[in-house]
Amino acid sequence: MCDAQPIREQQLQRILTPLQRFMKAENIVTSVEALRAYECDAFTTMRQLPLLTLLPENIEQVQQIMRLCYQLDIPVVARGAGTGLTAGSMPVENGVLLSMTKFDQILEIDIANRTALIEPGVRNLAVTEAVAPYDLYFAPDPSSQLACSVGGNVAENAGGIHCLKYGLTVHNILALDVITIEGERLTLGGASLDAPGYDLTALLTGSEGLLGVIVGIRVKLLAKPASARVLLCGFASIENASHAIAQIISAGIIPAGLEMIDHTGINAIEELMHAGYPTDAAAVLICELDGSVDEVEDELARVILLLEALDATNIEISNSEAEKARIWAARKAAFPAMARLAPDNYIMDGTIPRRALAAVWQRINQLADEYQLLVVNVFHAGDGNMHPSILFDAMDADQRHRAEELGTRILELCIEVGGTISGEHGVGLEKINQMCLQFNHDELQQFHGVKAAFDAKNLLNPGKQIPTLARCAEFNGMHVHKGEIAFPDLERF
Amino acid sequence: MIDIPTLADQIAQAAADKTPLQLQGGGSKAFYGEAVEGTLLPLGEHRGIINYEPSELVITARAGTPLKEIEQLLEREGQMLGFEPPRFSDNATLGGTIACGLSGPRRPYAGAARDFVLGVTLMNGKGQLLKFGGQVMKNVAGYDLSRLMCGALGTLGVLLEISLKVIPKPQYEETRVIAADFTQMQHLLAEIGRKPFPVSATLLESNRLFIRLSGAQGGVAEASQHIGGDKLSDNDAPWLGVKEQQHDFFNQPKPLWRLSLPPMAPAVPASLFDGPTLIEWGGALRWLYSQQSDSLQQWAKANGGHAICFKNPLPGSPIFTPLPPALLALHQRLKARFDPAGILNPGRLYPDL
Missing domain, CATH: 3.30.70 (Alpha-Beta Plaits)
Structure with a gap:
């Protein structure tokens, strides 16, 4: 810390004069008090002050900033709305924090082609709101959609409740306008359904700001379904709830959303939202069906038959937009509800094949007992994306340590059954060690190769998403579970 | 099945000797892309379905598995490949399908080949066996290198195993045919595109517009009524005609x-x-x-x-639309990171790649 101050001052001296030539003073933030607002994303346990924050107003300014940082070897971290959950947009020490909030315009709505050209700082929900008069919408709907920016959705390849049927961000964008670290502007993809060359639009999506800075996005718009109804029901056992998921999918039905909440989660939500969730159930399932009116009624009847055969209780079906909204609002309030149970909440994002759901769920509960921590399971069951939340108190060093270790055990479990450490939240800095569990030396080296092809000086969001080989060697060395088959009773690939 | 260590040696040797390799699955799309010169690397033997559970909506198979075999298996379980890939011949393999990144009539409505790729196992040009993505629908751990392989024409790696998302077959399908010229087609499709109709394919052929509807019978009936025209007696004919280029x-x-x-x-x-x-x-x-x-x-x-x-390209004309210089340079840097010796299908996508 003693040396940090002079370096910071020196770096500021180097960058400020050239910046002031093309940036308004009000868009250059240097005071420590003002910089506090940028020191973390929604994963508030990890914080770092940037050297300074820049708020460019146009693409030319982004290009000039990048050229300058490239020339001066100063790292750049791009930030959207800061709602990320993995410290992905946490600043780098003595680096520039590039806030894209001034890129908040919807540039074009092309109704006939059903696309929109937007700037990255546009809020997710604002896209759907803007095209609603034309009976269209933008499909990705992460729970943070009120606040999160589409640029951030692209950086993380965000999903949401409806991605089981309508896909992730990668499935709902056509083109990206990108500025490289050298200040070069590239257009990836196009207004057509494919583009010549490698699929770099897909590669950039989910690359967490390590490959380029997104300055424009062409999104796909979908027609609103004629009908959408939500079904809520309870189960006395985790097994039956899990069977219900597999059987709905096996019946050829792809629900627009298929969610599950465990007993603790149900009660936390009920206390906050009073949504009418059955508080005695071991699990509740929320299933949204959409399509034509006939299609929805037909599928609903089939789903109810199947649920009844699995002894589902308290089956409730939405009869109006208001009832539908009430059921979903409660689900989306899961995290605020949990915040009332403990000071801190470590949200996992592992994704597993659906068939392993019941076994993994039970194993997580056993692990929670072993680590003497409360874990609440709220998840996108339809696509196997689990969000177990570990409740703890960060002020208690021992609890914090146990929570971290339990988190790693849970993610390890996800990998063992053929899943992944992150379904939609990204790796950022928060899960960087667990990347070492999922990928081997050669695979990580290949990732670094891709990074180097875009950013040879490693200046864009350095240290995030892809761990260094040295970091993994150290982590795997300390990590006792690596290499053992810890849960021989589990089904595997 | 191909012996992986042998393949690794073969590729490492080719890299050391700088001998280009021409990757081949079933040879059904040998006509596609720029011509490649190099030692033939046959991959069709690396076949077999590794894992398929209908309730997971995922199939994993070796890249040499015939596409026909996969489609028949899915058909038996009432499922299908959502991107409706062309086969062009019974020899078509899964690996070739993904490497070419071609999608059929359903593409605008269900998604492209790249939208259904969940994970791949590949060997890069250094002979390293690498696994990216997985068998789950959502996966953001690391860069999405599986989708990058889609349409790369084997220039970044040898595909060995591929996991794809599959979809349930629609309960019911019918094709409407109506008289329309180009302008009328654009008009009508823009209008119905904003309605939640289960359109799954369209074709305009000499002033006849074919529209395929797929889904629950009620939804299809509602859309049919709106669109009008006549119901085609052979629902499959126009779609096979364009998909397999039998027209x-x-x-x-x-x-x-x-x-x-x-x-x-x-x-x-x-x-x-x-x-x-x-x-x-x-x-x-x-x-x-x-x-x-x-x-x-x-x-x-x-x-x-x-x-x-x-x-049937004209000699000397580019097959694919040339890339702007900065983008081509980025392609070359990427290629060099997967295949430093430049031995995997060099020139198949672009002469300088």
Whole structure:
């Protein structure tokens, strides 16, 4: 810390004069008090002050900033709305924090082609709101959609409740306008359904700001379904709830959303939202069906038959937009509800094949007992994306340590059954060690190769998403579970 | 099955000797892309379905598995590949399908090949066996290198195993046929595109517009009523015709072009092509014959898309629309990171790649 101050001052001296030539003073933030607002994303346990924050107003300014940082070897971290959950947009020490909030315009709505050209700082929900008069919408709907920016959705390849049927961000964008670290502007993809060359639009999506800075996005718009109804029901056992998921999918039905909440989660939500969730159930399932009116009624009847055969209780079906909204609002309030149970909440994002759901769920509960921590399971069951939340108190060093270790055990479990450490939240800095569990030396080296092809000086969001080989060697060395088959009773690939 | 260590040695040796390799699955799409010179690396033997559980909506198979075998297996379980890939011959393999990244009539409505790729195991040009993505629908751990392989024509790695998302087959399908010219087609499709109709394919062929509807019978009936026209007695014929290029249109021994455009892009000027055209994908995919390589590629680009000479190219003209210099340089840097010796299908996508 003693040396940090002079370096910071020196770096500021180097960058400020050239910046002031093309940036308004009000868009250059240097005071420590003002910089506090940028020191973390929604994963508030990890914080770092940037050297300074820049708020460019146009693409030319982004290009000039990048050229300058490239020339001066100063790292750049791009930030959207800061709602990320993995410290992905946490600043780098003595680096520039590039806030894209001034890129908040919807540039074009092309109704006939059903696309929109937007700037990255546009809020997710604002896209759907803007095209609603034309009976269209933008499909990705992460729970943070009120606040999160589409640029951030692209950086993380965000999903949401409806991605089981309508896909992730990668499935709902056509083109990206990108500025490289050298200040070069590239257009990836196009207004057509494919583009010549490698699929770099897909590669950039989910690359967490390590490959380029997104300055424009062409999104796909979908027609609103004629009908959408939500079904809520309870189960006395985790097994039956899990069977219900597999059987709905096996019946050829792809629900627009298929969610599950465990007993603790149900009660936390009920206390906050009073949504009418059955508080005695071991699990509740929320299933949204959409399509034509006939299609929805037909599928609903089939789903109810199947649920009844699995002894589902308290089956409730939405009869109006208001009832539908009430059921979903409660689900989306899961995290605020949990915040009332403990000071801190470590949200996992592992994704597993659906068939392993019941076994993994039970194993997580056993692990929670072993680590003497409360874990609440709220998840996108339809696509196997689990969000177990570990409740703890960060002020208690021992609890914090146990929570971290339990988190790693849970993610390890996800990998063992053929899943992944992150379904939609990204790796950022928060899960960087667990990347070492999922990928081997050669695979990580290949990732670094891709990074180097875009950013040879490693200046864009350095240290995030892809761990260094040295970091993994150290982590795997300390990590006792690596290499053992810890849960021989589990089904595997 | 191919012995992986042997393949690794073979590739490492080729890299050391700088001997280019020509990757081949079933050879069904050998006509596609730029010509490659190199030692033939046959991969068709690496076949077999590794894992398929219908309730997971995922199939994992070795890259040499015939596409036909996969489609038949899915069919038995009432499922299908959502991107409806062309086979062109019974030899077509899963690996070739993904490497070419081709999608069929359902593409605008269900997604492209790249949208269904969940994970791959590949060998890079150094002979390293690498696994990216997985068997789950959502996966953001690391860069999405599986989708990058889609359409890369084997220039970044040898695909060995592929996991794909599959979808349930629609309960019911019918095709409507109505009289329409190009302008009427654009008008009608823009209008119904904003309605939640279960359109799953369209084709404009000499002033006849075919629209396929797939889904629950009630939803299809509602859309049929709105669209009008007649119900086609053979629902599959037009779609097989374009997907497998069995339609008479595709028989001509001249340069066949595939234009990918925004659906509402104007009609291709008559001066740029000869004879009839076929238009699929709601207007976003246009097939025609032309000798005017450069002007056609320029026109497509100016109108927001690109043109590929799909078959029978004119000697010396580029197959794929050339990339702007900065983008080509990025492609070259990427290629060098996967295949530093430049031995995997060099030149198949672009002569300098």
